[in-house]
Amino acid sequence: NAPLCQSSGEAFYNVSPFTLRDLKNRAKQQQLKADFEAYLDGFSPNVQEILDKFKFRNQIPTLIEADILGYLIEKFLDGRINLSPKLVQDVDGNEILPALDNHAMGTIFEELIRRFNEENNEEAGEHFTPRDVVKLMADLIFLPVADDIESGTYLVYDGACGTGGMLTVAEERLAELSSKHGKEVSIHLYGQEINAETYAITKSDLLLKGEGAET
Template identity: 40%
Template sequence: MVQTENGKRLSGLIWEVADLLRGDYKQADYGKVILPFTVLRRLDCVLAPTKASVMSFYAGKVKPMALKNPEPLLNQKAGVSFHNISQFTFADLARDANNVAANLRNYINGFSAAGREIIEYFNFNDHISRLDEANLLFLIVKAFAGFDLSPEKVSQMEMGYVFEELIRKFSELSNETAGEHFTPREVIRLMVNLLFQDDGEILTQPGIVRTIYDPACGTGGMLSVAEKYIKGSAYK
C-alpha cells in the first residue's frame, strides 16, 4: 500500500497510543478504541475554524427560534455537512482529568446526527466507561489532543491512508485479512480510471456539477481518489 510520508508518520504516532491499552484490552480490541478516537479528533480539527461562530450563531439565533430541525442552518454555518454545539473541544477535554468521561459524552452528544451516527457505530459509550474505570481515558484523550489532524495539515487522501494503515495493523493483531476492510489504493486508482475513461466530455463541461456515490463506502478511499480524478480532469 503506497503511503505519503505524512500519513505514515501519523499512523505510527497514533499506533503508539494503543500501547496504553496493553493489559486492559486484548490486542484484537485495540481498534475499538483507537479508530473512534481518530475519527473524533479528525472531526474536531475539521470543525475548529468555525467552532466559535457556530456556537455564537446557535446560542444567539438558532436556539431561541426552537426550530424542529436546525441542523441545515448549523451545517451551513460550519461550512461542512455536520456540526458540533457542545461547549467542549478536544483541547478542553484534555484540560479536565476529573470530568473527562462526562465531558467527552457531552462533546459527542453535541454532534449533529451524522456525526453521532459514526461514533455510535463503534459502541463507543461502553468503551468510555471502561477506559475511565481503568484510568486510561484522560491519557488517551490528551494524546489525541496533541495530534493536528486538520485538513490543512492532513489531506483527505492522507487521512484515508492513516485509517487504512491502522486497520491493517489491527487486522493483523486479530488474525484477519486487512483486505476485508478496505481496497488497496493501487486497485482503487485502476477502478476509477476504468470507470471514468469514457466520461471525459461530461466531466469537463463548464459549470457542470457531478455527485459521487459509493454505496459500499468504508474508509472513503474510493471517494477521495474519484474526487481527485474528476478535479484533475476539470482543470486540464
Template identity: 30%
Template sequence: MLGLIFLKYVCDAFDEHRNKLAKELAEDGVPDDRIGDFVEDRDQYTNAHVFWVPEAARWSWIAANAKSQGVGKLLDEAMDTVMRENAALTGVLPKVFNRHEVDQQRVAELFDLITDARFGGTEDKLAQDVLGEVYEYVLGNFARAEGKKGGEFYTPRSVVRLIVEILEPNKGRVYDPACGSGGMLVQASKFIEAHGGRGHKSDIAVYGQELNERTWRLAKMNLAIHGIDGNLAARWGDTLADDMHPDLKADFVMANPPFNINDWARDESDVRWRYGVPPRNNANFAWLQHAVSKLAGRGTAAVVLANGSRSAPRVEAEIRQAMVEADLVACMVALPPQLFRTTQIPACLCFLTKDKSPGRETPGRPARQNPFHRRPRNGRDG
C-alpha cells in the first residue's frame, strides 16, 4: 500500500515539476515544438532533486494501458524502472503486484482509488509535504492496527518530538541504531525547518540501521519522501550482532530499541561492553552501551527504555552504576503511562552525554549554557 502511494507521489511530483518547466519555457518564448524536448531532459529533474520517471513508469501511462496490458504487470515494471533510474531507491520499492496469489481485480480497484488522490502541491504546500503527512498518517494507523508488532517500526510522534526538541540536532551526524521506519531521523530534519535561521537540513547527515527488511524499506521510502539523503546501510541487519556503521562517531544518537530482548546476539568479548557485559536475558544495557560507543567527544544521546531498566538487579545494576560513575548520564525522563499504543510496559528516556562542561559549543548549539551541565545543589555537586 505504501509502495503504491509512494509511486503515485513520485509521479505527481514529476508532473508538478514538468508543468512548472513547461510554463517557464512558454513565458520565455520557447516554441511549443521545442518545449517537449526540454521537459523530457532528465537533468532538469535530477538537478532539482526530483525523481526521474521514464514515460512507461508514469501513473498516467499506466492508467491508460492498465486494461490492455494488466495493471499488476505494469506496476511491477514501473517499480523496477523507478528504482533502476534513481539510485537512492535501489532495492526499496515493492514488486508484488503481479504475483499469482494477488487478486488482480483488487489491485485494479486499489489503483483506481489512489488515482483519484492528488499529491500535487499548491503554492503553500508541495507534493512532498502532502505525501509526508499521508505517509505518517498511514504508518501511525498501521501501527495501531498491527498491535504489538507495530511497535517494531513506529515510535509515538510525541516521544520523537520530545527527544528531538531536547537534543536540538541542528548540525552534525545524527544516528539511530534501531531506526524503524525512520521517524526520528525525519523529525531531526523537521526540527531544523521549524527553527528557521538556525540551520538547513543539509547541515545534518543521518545514519541508521534496521533489522527488519520490510521496515528498512519503509525507512528508505520515508527519508526519500522528505528529501533526506540518509545512510541506512546497504541492507538491513541486527545492530547488536553486526554494526554496519563501525567507524561512525555521531553528534546525536536517538533510539527506541525493542524493550527487554531476551534472545540476542551476545558476544562477551565485544568492545562495546566497556561498562560490563549485558546479561543474556535482557539487551537493554547492550543498547545503552552501543549508544555510548557511537558518541563523538561532545555527543549526546537519548534512548527509550523500559522503565524497569532504572532498577534492574544484579549485572544490570553493576553496569548502571559504572555508567553513572563515569558521569555519562545526563538525566532520566519518566514518560506517562499507556503512551505507547503497542505495549503496556511503562517507559522512560535516558539522556547520555560525554561532556557536561558549561558553556561549551556543540555541533547543535552555539556557545551557551549546556543544558546537561551539572550544577551545584545545596552547596554540593548536584
C-alpha cells in the first residue's frame, strides 16, 4: 500500500477509474449507483473501515430512491465549500477558503448531534465533550509538568476518544509547550471508541492529517 499512498500524497488512496467529478454528470440513477459504488470500492482498506462504520453503503439505495445522490455529490464538489484540512488558494497563493481543522469539524459534528438529541431526547455527552472542557483537561495534564518535558517521542492515548477532539488538543498543547521550552518532540496519537460513527469520524480526521495510515 505504501507506493499507492505515496502516489496519492495522502495516507489513503483510491484505485477506481472514477473521481466524484466524473460521477457528477451521470444522468441515469442506476448507472450513477453502480459507478458510485465502484468509486467507494476503490478506496484503501483504512477508508473501507470508515465507510463500514458509518454504514454508508446502506444509505445508497435510499439516496437513489429519493433521486438525491447526484445532488449530494454536487454539494461535495461545490467550490464554496472546503471540507479539507488544507486551505484552498488561488494561483497567486492567496487564501480562497480556510482549512477545516479538527476543532471546526468537531463544532459541526456537535451541532448535528445537538439537533439529533433534540429530536430523539438523548444525552449529548455520549457523543462529544465541550471544547472548553477539553482544553481545560489538556492544561491540567500538561501544565504541571511543562518544565519537565524533554525532547523525544510521546504517545498520547485516549481510551474513550469520541471524535478525537481531546487527542488533537492534547497534541497541540504538548507541541506548544515543548516548543516554548526549546524541545523537539514527535507525537503519536492512539485512541479507542465504542461508538462506531464517532470512531469513524476520528479515523477520518487522522487520515486527512496524514496519520492513521495503518489498517
